[in-house]
Amino acid sequence: MLVIPLLIVLSAFLAAASPVRRGIARPRPNTVILDPDYMQRAAGNPDQGELGNLKGLADRLLTVGPWNDYASQGVYWWATTASGCPYELRDGQRNPEIDLYTDRKDSSNMVNSVYYLSLAWWYTDDARYRQKAGEVLRTWFINGPTRMNPNLQHAQLIPCKCTGRKEGIIDFSQVYTDVLDAVALLNTKFDGAWTQQDANAFRDWNQQYLSWLTGSEFGQKELAAKNNHGTFALMQVIALQMFLGQNAAATAQVIEQRSRIDQTIAIDGTTPLELKRATSWHYANFVLVAYLRTCAMAARLGIDLWGFHGAQGQSIGRAVDYLAPYAAGKEWPWPKTSAPLKLFAAHDIMHFGAERGLGDPKRALETIPAPPGGSIWKLAPAVRQQDSTNVLGVFHSAQEAIIDDPTxxxxxxxxxxxxxxxxxxxxxxxxxxxxxxxxxxxxxxxx
Known part of the structure; x- marks a missing residue:
C-alpha cells in the first residue's frame, strides 16, 4: 500500500533535484538568413550551454538603449586649417573626429540588441526580452520624432566636401539583415510588446529603404562595387526582397551573385581584392560572411549557390577551405597588423563549411576559439562577422573592434x-x- 505514495514522493524529489528543461512550441518563422525550419525545431529543444551564452548577452541589453537615426564621418579625412576646412585624405590615418558621430556605434548596438533580445525571447519566452526588442525597434524605425529616415544619404560624410557617400552603405549592409531575422521571430505573434501595427510600419520602412538602395545613385554605385562593398550590398538587397515577399526579384539577384564568384574568388580560394588590405585576415573572412549569408538565402529560394563553380572552378567552398588551416593556427602569409589574428573571426565560417562536408573546416573547429561572449551557433546558425561586432563591451573594446572602413x-x-x-x-x-x-x-x- 505504501509503494504508490513512495513513488510519488520519489518522483517529486527527482523532479526538484533535476528539473527537466522543456523547449517551446513555436510556429515557423519567416526568417531570411536563419533557416526557419531549424529555428522552429530548435525552439523545442535548445542547446542548454549555448542558451546560457545567449541569455548572458541578452541580459546586458535589457537596460540600455534605445538608439535612433544615422550619420557617420569618413575615416581618413583630416582638417588642414585651424578653422577646419578644407579636409584632406591622409593615407591610413584614422581621424578620431569620427568618434564624435556616435551613430555608427549606435546602429551596431541597435542591431545586436534587437538580434540577441529576439533570440532570447524565442528560446525562453521571457517577455522582458520581447518588450525591450520592441522598444528598440519602434524608436529606430517607427516613432516619428526618433525614427531613422529610410536611407543612408549621410553615411561616411566628409566635412567641407560632401554630406554622404556610397561607401557608407557598408555601415548598414554588413549587419542590418540580422534585424530582419529578429523581426521575423517577433512577427510569429502579436501583443502589446510588438503589434501588427508595428510590423506593418516596419515593413513600410523596409520597402522605402529597398527603393532607395536600388534606385539611388549611392545604392546603384555600391551594388556595382567589385569588392566586399558590392557583395554585401547585393546580399542586403536579396534579404530585403525576401523579407518583403519579393522572391522572384531575390532569385534574379542571387543569380547575379554568381558572377561575383568568378570576379572575386581565385581558383585557389583566395580573395585577391580583400587580401590587399592591411587587415587582410579580417577582410578575407568578411567577404565570406556576405557570400555565406547569401548561400543560406539562396537555398531557401531553391538555388544551390554553395555548389556553384565559376569558369575556372572558383567556388565559395574553396574560399572557405583556403581559410581553414589559418583558422586552426597556421601562420597567415598576407598583410596584417602586429596584433595577433582574431582567429574567432572564422568561427561561423568554419561551422558553415563543416556542416556542408568540408574536412578542413571541421578540423579547424577542434581548436578555433569561440567568439567572446560564447558561441550561439546551435541556436542561431547564421554566419556573422564576429570580430566586427562591438556591442556595449560584450565583445570588444572600441580599440579592439575592427571597423570596416574604406581603403x-x-x-x-x-x-x-x-x-x-x-x-x-x-x-x-x-x-x-x-x-x-x-x-x-x-x-x-x-x-
Whole structure:
C-alpha cells in the first residue's frame, strides 16, 4: 500500500533535484538568413550551454538603449586649417573626429540588441526580452520624432566636401539583415510588446529603404562595387526582397551573385581584392560572411549557390577551405597588423563549411576559439562577422573592434563625379603603389 505514495514522493524529489528543461512550441518563422525550419525545431529543444551564452548577452541589453537615426564621418579625412576646412585624405590615418558621430556605434548596438533580445525571447519566452526588442525597434524605425529616415544619404560624410557617400552603405549592409531575422521571430505573434501595427510600419520602412538602395545613385554605385562593398550590398538587397515577399526579384539577384564568384574568388580560394588590405585576415573572412549569408538565402529560394563553380572552378567552398588551416593556427602569409589574428573571426565560417562536408573546416573547429561572449551557433546558425561586432563591451573594446572602413583607394574612388578632377588627381598622386593598383581595379583605370 505504501509503494504508490513512495513513488510519488520519489518522483517529486527527482523532479526538484533535476528539473527537466522543456523547449517551446513555436510556429515557423519567416526568417531570411536563419533557416526557419531549424529555428522552429530548435525552439523545442535548445542547446542548454549555448542558451546560457545567449541569455548572458541578452541580459546586458535589457537596460540600455534605445538608439535612433544615422550619420557617420569618413575615416581618413583630416582638417588642414585651424578653422577646419578644407579636409584632406591622409593615407591610413584614422581621424578620431569620427568618434564624435556616435551613430555608427549606435546602429551596431541597435542591431545586436534587437538580434540577441529576439533570440532570447524565442528560446525562453521571457517577455522582458520581447518588450525591450520592441522598444528598440519602434524608436529606430517607427516613432516619428526618433525614427531613422529610410536611407543612408549621410553615411561616411566628409566635412567641407560632401554630406554622404556610397561607401557608407557598408555601415548598414554588413549587419542590418540580422534585424530582419529578429523581426521575423517577433512577427510569429502579436501583443502589446510588438503589434501588427508595428510590423506593418516596419515593413513600410523596409520597402522605402529597398527603393532607395536600388534606385539611388549611392545604392546603384555600391551594388556595382567589385569588392566586399558590392557583395554585401547585393546580399542586403536579396534579404530585403525576401523579407518583403519579393522572391522572384531575390532569385534574379542571387543569380547575379554568381558572377561575383568568378570576379572575386581565385581558383585557389583566395580573395585577391580583400587580401590587399592591411587587415587582410579580417577582410578575407568578411567577404565570406556576405557570400555565406547569401548561400543560406539562396537555398531557401531553391538555388544551390554553395555548389556553384565559376569558369575556372572558383567556388565559395574553396574560399572557405583556403581559410581553414589559418583558422586552426597556421601562420597567415598576407598583410596584417602586429596584433595577433582574431582567429574567432572564422568561427561561423568554419561551422558553415563543416556542416556542408568540408574536412578542413571541421578540423579547424577542434581548436578555433569561440567568439567572446560564447558561441550561439546551435541556436542561431547564421554566419556573422564576429570580430566586427562591438556591442556595449560584450565583445570588444572600441580599440579592439575592427571597423570596416574604406581603403584610401576606395576613398578616392568615391569622389568620382563629386570633386574636381584636379583634386582627385592630387589625391591619387599621394597614394602608395598598392593603393593606386587597387584604385585602378576599382574604377577600371578610368579615374
Amino acid at each position: 584610401p583607394a576606395e576613398e578616392v574612388a568615391s569622389l568620382e563625379g563629386e570633386a574636381p578632377q584636379e583634386e582627385i588627381d592630387a589625391l591619387k598622386a599621394e597614394l602608395p603603389s598598392d593603393q593606386i593598383q587597387l584604385l585602378d581595379e576599382l574604377t577600371g583605370g578610368g579615374i
